Amino acid sequence: MPILLGSIADDYTGASDLANTLTKNGLATVQTIGIPDPSLALPDVDAVVVSLKIRSVAADEAVDAATKAEEWLRGRGAGHVLYKICSTFDCTDQGNIGPVTEALCQAAGGATVLVTPAFPETGRTVYLGHLFVAGQPLNESPLKDHPLNPMHDANLVRVMARQSRGAVGLIDLATVTAGPSAVKARLDALRAAGVSAAIADAIFERDLETLGEVALQTPVSTGASGLGLGLARALARSGRASSAGAGTTDAMRPVGGLAAIVAGSCSAATLRQLDIAEQSMPVLRLDPEKLLAGSDEIAAAISWAGERISTGPVVVAASASPEVVSRLQARHGREASGHAIESATATIASELVARGVRRLVVAGGETSGAAVDRLAIPAFLIGPEIAPGVPVLRTIGNPQGDMLLALKSGNFGGDDFFTAALAMMR
Ligand SMILES: Nc1ncnc2c1ncn2[C@@H]1O[C@H](COP(=O)(O)OP(=O)(O)OP(=O)(O)O)[C@@H](O)[C@H]1O
Numbered sequence: 359m360p361i362l363l364g365s366i367a368d369d370y371t372g373a374s375d376l377a378n379t380l381t382k383n384g385l386a387t388v389q390t391i392g393i394p395d396p397s398l399a400l401p402d403v404d405a406v407v408v409s410l411k412i413r414s415v416a417a418d419e420a421v422d423a424a425t426k427a428e429e430w431l432r433g434r435g436a437g438h439v440l441y442k443i444c445s446t447f448d449c450t451d452q453g454n455i456g457p458v459t460e461a462l463c464q465a466a467g468g469a470t471v472l473v474t475p476a477f478p479e480t481g482r483t484v485y486l487g488h489l490f491v492a493g494q495p496l497n498e499s500p501l502k503d504h505p506l507n508p509m510h511d512a513n514l515v516r517v518m519a520r521q522s523r524g525a526v527g528l529i530d531l532a533t534v535t536a537g538p539s540a541v542k543a544r545l546d547a548l549r550a551a552g553v554s555a556a557i558a559d560a561i562f563e564r565d566l567e568t569l570g571e572v573a574l575q576t577p578v579s580t581g582a583s584g585l586g587l588g589l590a591r592a593l594a595r596s597g598r599a600s601s602a603g604a605g606t607t608d609a610m611r612p613v614g615g616l617a618a619i620v621a622g623s624c625s626a627a628t629l630r631q632l633d634i635a636e637q638s639m640p641v642l643r644l645d646p647e648k649l650l651a652g653s654d655e656i657a658a659a660i661s662w663a664g665e666r667i668s669t670g671p672v673v674v675a676a677s678a679s680p681e682v683v684s685r686l687q688a689r690h691g692r693e694a695s696g697h698a699i700e701s702a703t704a705t706i707a708s709e710l711v712a713r714g715v716r717r718l719v720v721a722g723g724e725t726s727g728a729a730v731d732r733l734a735i736p737a738f739l740i741g742p743e744i745a746p747g748v749p750v751l752r753t754i755g756n757p758q759g760d761m762l763l764a765l766k767s768g769n770f771g772g773d774d775f776f777t778a779a780l781a782m783m784r
């Protein structure tokens with residue numbers, strides 16, 4: 359069956375967030391890790407989300423991977439491809455939102471690309487091109503302290519222009535409120551003026567429904583789960599979607615086995631969730647300096663977890679406050695420390711799976727990417743939602759056998775997320 363909607367996600371947690379939104383809004387969806395091997399049996403679905411790990415790599419590498427994924431999705435019938443970015447517009451002045459958006463648009467024959475990270479359900483809104491995170495301008499939100507891509511400008515037209523070759527325009531709220539025809543007319547006018555991408559305002563889900571309907575008439579869009587909601591609802595309204603939420607029942611079958619949580623996210627939400635988890639389960643706080651010094655800290659963590667895990671879930675966390683992260687980065691460099699810690703947490707996750715863990719929660723996009731890659735999991739069915747943006751995932755074709763995972767975006771989930779997740783993963 360040809361797919362209706364294709365998506366390329368720039369990280370794995372973002373991919374599961376989008377897959378959750380598409381499922382909830384009527385599209386049977388599967389999440390793949392990269393372009394799947396032709397031998398992998400995937401269920402018949404309306405939408406495929408190809409997860410890539412390209413948010414923080416060099417722009418040319420990101421463009422190359424995304425272009426190949428676009429080609430694969432078009433080959434499976436996708437009429438529209440959504441480039442799934444973070445709802446907090448995580449990027450640097452070098453990319454990768456601008457370069458990838460322009461490359462995907464070019465591959466699809468042009469047209470001005472509609473871009474919006476709005477995701478009202480998690481407090482991300484865009485007004486006059488400015489992104490607000492839970493009511494705070496992006497540059498005043500906790501994203502100003504992100505370990506890999508600190509965000510210092512809330513004006514997305516400016517942020518996107520700094521990393522794009524073409525001009526970047528705005529579709530303001532007044533136009534969005536006027537409905538799909540007004541948005542389409544504005545997009546056409548921007549195209550005639552040679553503008554390659556347009557940041558669209560959106561405050562409420564109804565704005566995203568308008569934007570989704572218009573985006574569907576174009577080959578490519580760029581956005582977060584909010585735009586996914588708009589696209590999914592437009593497809594469902596058109597009567598073309600097969601069946602709402604297919605896969606969820608299968609995804610809920612219990613897997614048993616041991617349970618663990620591995621955290622590498624340093625977001626304010628994850629730090630709060632770790633403090634709360636400490637009240638009900640053993641939590642090991644890794645020493646980042648020791649992690650960078652060699653493998654002893656990893657071995658000690660595995661042995662600590664091994665002694666406790668048969669009696670209940672354990673948490674292993676590299677996560678630290680912005681001050682601790684800054685000190686480490688000042689000594690070892692931002693990328694080097696990030697990568698070394700991702701590699702360490704991936705090793706810990708895979709060693710825990712080797713010791714019988716079958717229910718695994720990972721906090722942080724880059725951290726999840728490294729762990730899922732290390733486990734060589736090829737794809738996921740989408741299960742029930744734990745918190746907005748975070749579903750239970752069930753592995754497809756996993757060399758370790760069936761597992762349930764939750765890949766938590768750094769800023770998502772309530773304070774009790776970890777216990778809530780494990781309660782739903784049986
Ligand atoms: N103590 C620490 N000091 C410095 N860097 C750290 C530390 N702990 C984790 N890191 C690194 O910080 C980065 C966190 O990024 P990650 O994407 O995993 O989380 P996040 O940004 O909160 O999540 P998301 O991308 O889903 O919003 C990773 O590269 C991780 O290795």
Ligand SMILES: O=C(O)[C@@H](O)C(=O)CO
Pocket residue numbers: 369371372373375376443444445446582583723747767768
């Ligand atoms: O859009 C979001 O905020 C998340 O899905 C994400 O991409 C965080 O990594």
